[in-house]
Every structure is written in structure tokens, then in C-alpha cells.
Amino acid sequence: MEVFLSICLGLGLSASSGFRVFLPMLIANIAAMSGWISPAESFAWLATWPAFFALLTATIAEIGGYYVPFIDNLLDTIATPAAIIAGTLLSTSFIQIDNPVLQWGLGLILGGGTAGMVQVGTGLLRLLSSKTTAGLGNPVVSTAENVASFGLSGLAIFLPIIAMVLVVLLILWLFRKIANLRKTK
Template sequence: MEWFLSLCLGIALSACCGFRIFVPMLVSCLALKLGWIAVTPGFEWMNTWTALFVLATATILEIGAYYIPWLDNAFDTIATPVAFVAGTILTTSFIDVDIPMLKWGLGMVAGGGAASLIQAGTTLLRIGSTATTGGLGNPVVASAENLASFGLSFLAVLLPLVAAFLVLLIIGFFIRLMLTRKRQPRQSV
């Protein structure tokens, strides 16, 4: 059961990387410092003061970047592959499996996949917001993403099963959004 809980924790935190890359890593670092969670061997660096300072700085810069209208869309381009990497690292850091191929494979598929799906969904929302409001609605989208990232990250640390269930619902919503977007007929100009 402990293995399952650590997988739920990792996946939920990884999915939060799709909203904001550094927020779940910062929350993980804080939870490690408080002794609420533990990482597997090789990931002890996440429990250092240096990591806390770097992640706090990166989180502040990332959140600020999403409130600058032209920078938010540009940042989404960079955030997509970085969210995959961050999600992979987060899930892998919590799964206590002795087989490295399985551990990293689960990290990439479950963690990186969850982060990538959420990131793709938020990118679509931002593109839709930019198209319909000329970018004026993007700060609202950014605020919702910030709340989702912080809230779900803390929920993942405190109640990993509940957070993993919510992540599945959010991923289902974004998959449905992507599928219905593809089915909509293109309007000719």
C-alpha cells in the first residue's frame, strides 16, 4: 500500500508541473524539510536549503512571467518539454522500486505523461483565452493555474489518493477538450 501511495503522490505532484513547473517541486521541498514526506535514495538534493532557495526563486519568476501578456504564450512553448522532465523527476523521486528501468519508466510514463497532458490542456486554454479576449483574459487563466498548482500540490502531500483522483478527472477533462477541439470544423475566412 505504501508503494501505491508514493505512486499517487508522485503522479499528483507531477501533474501539477503541467500548471506550474516549479510550484510542485517547491512544495515537495518544503514538505521534505518539514518531514511530511520522504524521497528515495538519489533524490536527497531535494531536501537541501540550496534547492529550497533555487526553487523559490524559480517559482516567483515563473508565476510573474505568466502575467506578462506576450511572455505567457512564449513561456508555454518552453514549459511543455520542461514540465515532462520535472514530472518525470518528481514521480521517480517518490517511487521506491529497486529496478531502475521500472522506476524511471514509471516516472516517464506516469509522471511525465501527467505533466505533459496537463500542460497541453493549459496551453489550449491560454490559446483560447488569447484568441477570444486578445490576451486580456490570460491573467485570469494564470491565476487559476497558480491556484490549481499550489492547491493540488499541497493536497497531494496531505491526501495523495484524493489528489490522484482529482488529477485523473482533470486529465479526462483536458483529453475531452483536445478531442472536441479536433472534431470542430474549421471556418473558412
């Protein structure tokens, strides 16, 4: 059961990285420093004060950047590979498996894949918002992404099974929306 819960935690945090790269890492850092969750031994740096200050600075810069018109679209381009890396790191750091190859493999496939899929979905949403509102609707999208990242991160830490169910539903919804976009072209 511990392995299953750790996978749910990692999956929830990595999906949150698809909305914001650094916010889930900051929340995981705070939760780890508070003793609510425990990263794997090789990821003990995640529960340190230097990591807190670095992640806090990066989170503030990232959230602020998403409220600047056209910078938000540039950030989405940069955020896609960054989200995959963050999702991989977050899921790998909490998956409780003794085999490092399996741990990193699951982290990359589950965590990186989930973060990448969510990031692609949010990037498409921002592009649609930019096209239809000339960028005026992007702050609303940014706020929704901030709330989603924060909320899903909290759920992943305190209710990991519910977070995993929500992530699966989100991914299925994104697949359906992308399939509908392909049909309309």
C-alpha cells in the same frame, strides 16, 4: 500500500507541474525538509536549502512571467518540455520501487506523461484566452493555474489518493475537450 501511495504522490505532483513547472517542486522541497514526505535516497538533494533557494527563485520568476502579456505564451512553449522533465523527476523521486529501471520508467510514463498532458491543456486554454480576449483574460487563467498547482500539490502531499482521483478526472476531461475540438474542425 506504500508503493501505491508513493505513485499517487508522484502522479499528483507531476500533474501540478503541468500547471506550473517549479511550484510543485518547491512545495515538495518544503514538505521534504519538514519531514512530511521522503524522496528516494538518490533524490535527497530535493530536501536541501540550496534546492529551496533555487526553486523559490525559479518559482517567483515563472509566476511573474505568466502575468506579462505575450511572455506567458512564450513561457507555455518553453514550459511544455520543462513540465515533462519536472513531472518525470518529481514522480521518480517519490515512487518507492527498488528497481531503478522500473522506477524511472514509471516516472517517465506516469509523471512525464501526466505533466505533459496537463501542460498541453493549459497551453490550449491560454491560446484560446489570448484569441478571445486579446490577452486580457490571461492573468485570470494564470491565477487559476497557480491556485490549481498549489492546491493539487498540497493534496498530493496530504491526501495522495484524492489527488490521484482528481488527476485521472482532469486527464479524462482534457481528452474529452481535445476530442470535441477535433470534431468542430
